[in-house]
Amino acid sequence: MSSNLDRYERIAPFYDLLDLPFEYSRYRKIRPLLFQGLAGRVLDAGVGTGRNIQFYPPEAEVVGVDVSPAMLARAKRRRLSLGVEVELLQMDVTHLEFEDQSFDAAVATFLFCVLPDDLQVAALREIGRVVKSGGTIRLLEYVRPRGAMRSAVARLWEPWIAWAYGAGFDRRTEERVPEAGLEVVGSSFVVDDLIKLISIRATK
Ligand SMILES: C[S@@+](CC[C@H](N)C(=O)[O-])C[C@H]1O[C@@H](n2cnc3c(N)ncnc32)[C@H](O)[C@@H]1O
DSSP: HHHHHHHHHHHHHHHHHHHHHIIIIIHHHHHHHHTOOOOEEEETTTTTTTTTGGGOTTTTTEEEESSSHHHHHHHHHHHHTTTOOEEEEEEEESSSOOTTTTTEEEESSOOOOTTTHHHHHHHHHHHHHHHHEEEEEEEEEEEEOHHHHHHHHHHHHHHHHHHHHHOOOOOHHHHHHHHGGGEEEEEEEEEEEEEEEEEEEEOO
């Protein structure tokens, strides 16, 4: 975790710029999918610079958490410029300072692909703990593409994204969901065979 903290503190000033091509070519179209039908108290885990903020449903009361104060500072600026009410707090997703079952739903975008393998289940379990039983958890995550060509391109990119973002295409988040005591209720590719929308039900 501390390496992610250091990394995102360092990268925060450039993050939006580095991500801009991907934001416009890929993410903008798929972020709204996360929020379809969500209402009530919603957790945005690993909120980053607040790229999801403009898609928060007006009927939801969102709390965004991130381990990096520098990323949160940017999210706070975005909150101000968009005029959206969202509580932004520094917190590690593996140790959430919230009561059990205190959220109706949770989302995370490109958080699990930056969490190391040994934190995947801890993070899933912790998000599951704070979401009400039966509540929805939705993730947008990169996976390693299956096609030979795309897989080769992903391998070329991997050292850069590992260095810059601490990210990998090889996280097995979906497979680890049952280990965290949760249930996958939907999983589909939303960008080629590269980005998945994973829907999970919190179970107690
Ligand atoms: C790739 S960025 C994605 C940011 C944002 N969700 C988006 O869609 O643009 C990953 C974010 O996860 C945060 N993060 C990494 N490890 C974390 C942890 N253990 N707890 C909370 N946030 C974490 C990073 O600081 C960073 O802001």
